[in-house]
Ligand SMILES: Nc1ncnc2c1ncn2[C@@H]1O[C@H](COP(=O)(O)OP(=O)(O)OP(=O)(O)O)[C@@H](O)[C@H]1O
């Protein structure tokens with residue numbers, strides 16, 4: 142998505158969620174500085190493929206990881222944050238993890254050690270997590286939802302799942318398979334590591350985030366020359 146088009150979505154997101162652009166930019170600057178010192182990856186360093194399997198943390202992920210295991214050699218596997226845990230449980234190491242660092246971090250760190258590249262998103266509500274977890278990670282590419290910086294990209298996307306789809310397009314994907322990308326109103330223990338039950342009703346903010354994720358993927362279907370297939 143062109144930055145000008147994204148900024149229209151972003152202004153609406155700021156209003157709907159009450160996020161502060163200055164706070165998002167403060168985190169982005171921190172990430173930019175960290176990556177300046179610790180060898181940032183850029184888009185060219187990431188694995189490219191004409192097929193990408195993007196895994197989200199919705200209720201269907203447990204069923205879908207079994208299918209992902211069978212088809213993963215067809216392209217690259219991208220995990221959206223908490224979906225990393227579901228993949229590791231099936232012994233699948235994602236090629237890329239797209240995260241704002243609120244999935245189950247021990248698994249994200251483990252997958253990173255085993256070879257997953259991490260695409261870390263900075264926003265106004267994760268500065269503390271950036272400070273805590275960036276030093277524990279390697280092979281990092283940075284993203285922001287505000288203005289891009291030298292080491293921090295903005296190719297569009299809001300939640301980890303839809304941002305992963307925008308990333309897949311940047312990496313050359315013409316076919317994108319969605320696993321565990323239910324959207325809807327239910328969340329899982331993969332999305333909320335502290336959840337006591339496996340699946341629960343999402344709170345109103347999470348429901349709105351998932352609506353945005355769905356709308357952004359609809360935008361891709363309408364505007365980009367890619368085939369998007371949702372696993373059943
Ligand atoms: N029903 C669902 N529940 C959770 N995630 C889903 C669902 N359907 C699709 N997803 C995708 O899976 C991604 C990974 O989930 P996760 O909850 O870890 O992400 P997140 O973007 O960090 O959200 P949050 O800010 O609420 O923590 C989401 O970003 C979303 O795009």
Ligand SMILES: Nc1nc2c(c(=O)[nH]1)N=C(CO)CN2
Pocket residue numbers: 160161165241264265266286299300301350
């Ligand atoms: N400021 C801010 N930005 C975000 C947030 C969030 O909680 N706060 N959550 C996101 C992933 O769903 C993406 N962007």
Ligand SMILES: [Mg+2]
Pocket residue numbers: 222223240241242243244301
């Ligand atoms: Mg997240």
